[in-house]
Amino acid sequence: MELEWTVHHAEDPSQVLDRHRLAAALGDHAPPTLVPDSPQRPLPSGTPLTVEPGGQVEISTPPCTSLPDLFQTVSQDISHLTAMLADHGLVLGDKGADQHRRPTRLLQVPRYAAMEHAFAPLGDDGISMMCNTAGLQVCIDFGEQKHVQDRWAAVHQLGPVMIALFANSPSIGGLHQDWASARMRALYGCDPVRTRPSAVCADPASAYARRVVDTPVIVVRGPSSSWIPERRFTFAEWVEGAHDRAPTSDDLDYHMSLMFPPVRPRGYMEIRYLDTPAPGGWIAPSALLVALFSDPSVVDGVLAATERAAGRWLKAARYGLADERIARAAKDVVALGIEALPRTGLSREQISAISQELEGKL
Numbered sequence: 001m002e003l004e005w006t007v008h009h010a011e012d013p014s015q016v017l018d019r020h021r022l023a024a025a026l027g028d029h030a031p032p033t034l035v036p037d038s039p040q041r042p043l044p045s046g047t048p049l050t051v052e053p054g055g056q057v058e059i060s061t062p063p064c065t066s067l068p069d070l071f072q073t074v075s076q077d078i079s080h081l082t083a084m085l086a087d088h089g090l091v092l093g094d095k096g097a098d099q100h101r102r103p104t105r106l107l108q109v110p111r112y113a114a115m116e117h118a119f120a121p122l123g124d125d126g127i128s129m130m131c132n133t134a135g136l137q138v139c140i141d142f143g144e145q146k147h148v149q150d151r152w153a154a155v156h157q158l159g160p161v162m163i164a165l166f167a168n169s170p171s172i173g174g175l176h177q178d179w180a181s182a183r184m185r186a187l188y189g190c191d192p193v194r195t196r197p198s199a200v201c202a203d204p205a206s207a208y209a210r211r212v213v214d215t216p217v218i219v220v221r222g223p224s225s226s227w228i229p230e231r232r233f234t235f236a237e238w239v240e241g242a243h244d245r246a247p248t249s250d251d252l253d254y255h256m257s258l259m260f261p262p263v264r265p266r267g268y269m270e271i272r273y274l275d276t277p278a279p280g281g282w283i284a285p286s287a288l289l290v291a292l293f294s295d296p297s298v299v300d301g302v303l304a305a306t307e308r309a310a311g312r313w314l315k316a317a318r319y320g321l322a323d324e325r326i327a328r329a330a331k332d333v334v335a336l337g338i339e340a341l342p343r344t345g346l347s348r349e350q351i352s353a354i355s356q357e358l359e360g361k362l
Contacts, residue, residue: 001074001286002137004058005276006093007085013093014100017055022106025088026057033107043080045073053115054098054131055106057081063139067290067344071283078279096134096183096275097169103131110227111219115258117228118191118218124175125189129260132173133183134276136166138289140269147296152204154299155263156197157306158292159273160316161333164326165361166285167317168275180320183275187260188314195260197313208265212256213239219258221251262313284357287344288334294343298336305332321362334358 007022009015023035029049030038042048043059050058059077064070085091105112105127112130119126140155142148167181176182187195194215199207213236219227220243233242235255247255262273274285292302309316309329321327338358341351 001070001139001282002058002060002135002270003074003078003276003282004052004056004134004136006054006056006095006098006132006134008091008093008098008100010086010089010091013091016101016104017106019055019106021088021090022051022055022057025085025090026051027084029084033109043077045076045080047073047077049081051107052130052134053105053107053112054103056131056134057085057092067287067346068350070286071346074282092279093134093276094278095169096167096181096277097128097172097186098132098134099169099171099173101132102173103127105131110221110225114219114227114229118216122191123189124173125186126191128172128175128186129183129190133169133186135183135272136274136276136282136285138271138274138286139266140271140289140293142265142268143293147299149202149204150296150299150303151269151293152263153200154293154302154306155269155271156200157310158289158302158333159197159262160309160312160326161306161330162271162285162289163273163275163313163316164320164323165330165334165358166274166277166281167320168277168281179318180322181275181317184262184273184313184317187262188317191260194258195262198261198263198265205265212252212259215255215259217243217255219254221254283350284354284361287341287346287350287354288337288358290344291337291340292333294340298340298343301336302333305329305336327362331362334362 023030028039028041031040031050032038034051047059047061061073143151163181169181169183171177172182172186176185179185201207214234216234220229221227238247264270306329309326315323338355
């Protein structure tokens, strides 16, 4: 699981974040992008901590063999991080987008300068996505080869339903007022070629590979302080000689890290369509996703339950559960997930609490 939050001054959430106060709060856990000579020590659980362009903090837990173990790790990480920030008058945001501040890039590093340069011609969504959004990412195995196509289809058909169920970002830095998820709206608008949902087809691996090489390169790493390409070219064109040096496999990996679809394949399925919730709110959506992929029969149920809402990504971000087709699918998905929760290894008390929270969303 990966969780990121916007960070605010406790005395005034609309104040521009002080990078020196953030660096002091994170101490030896700070990444080199914020403190160049930092050792970036992991949190006590082993979880690394990173910082996003606008000063958002992110934890990325190691893989766990059970959901109870994962939840214990995340809870410990959040407690440790919250205490570190509180000692310096900082607090974690409780929504998927910062409503208080205009986007301000805190990290002055070549990667983010190149991203901002690439997104700027399309408007403010790019810098808003980079600096004012925060998401909950749940990472789940692809499963056995024979199940890949169904699991890939299900995780995409679930997208609009899960966005609507857990959306909590009604605006972002003054933009997109009264959306269910202004965070997802900004993501869609920043650079559609790299942020739109991926193809759902018989061979998703080949389709995604083709998408990757056909996507323009926006960062070329090198010894200079600027990583902005001198002209526009796709990765396929780079392979064919569009740049003065040939790309390496590391360049391909780095290019893939600059793809931001709602579900990103990384040897596993990185589910990226959930807004960061209020404190404690990360448990229910995570448990629901794990339950819905706990067995092939449940995945079949997901495909049937979400068929009516498939493809309604933008409507989910705009209207949430006010969209009738998404709302009907959400009821079926929640019922299916609650039935499958005993497969997750959670305690009876945890299952009861999560079930009540999920039913309360409808």
